[in-house]
Amino acid sequence: MIQIAIxxxxxxxIGFFDEEAIFQIVLFDPLHNAQPSKFNDYKVRLSKPLGCEVTAPVAAVASTAAAEPSAHSDQRSP
Incomplete structure (x- = not known):
């Protein structure tokens, strides 16, 4: 594995070079938690998953569906 600092x-x-010399990204480490350094006092900081253009629409649909009442909840039992 190889690290490239942005x-x-x-x-x-963090990733590797494949057989065609293309860098394949495995992990994006925005808080430098994969290898803490003296710069951040060797502490691992709490992080949350980041969104992207692929996951954002899925999350929006999921949150909209969770906020709307179920179609079956309007039916009353006899």
Whole structure:
């Protein structure tokens, strides 16, 4: 595995070079938790999953569906 630092503010990309010499990203580490350093006092900071253009629409549909009442809840038992 190889780490490539984008910047101290943006984080690191962790991955490998494939047989065609293309860098394959395995992990984006915006908080430098994969390998803590003296820069952040060797602490691992709490992080949450980040969204992207692929996951954002799925999350929006899921939250809309959760907020709407179920179609079956309007039916009353006899």
């Amino acid at each position: 910047s101290k503010a943006e984080g690191r990309l």
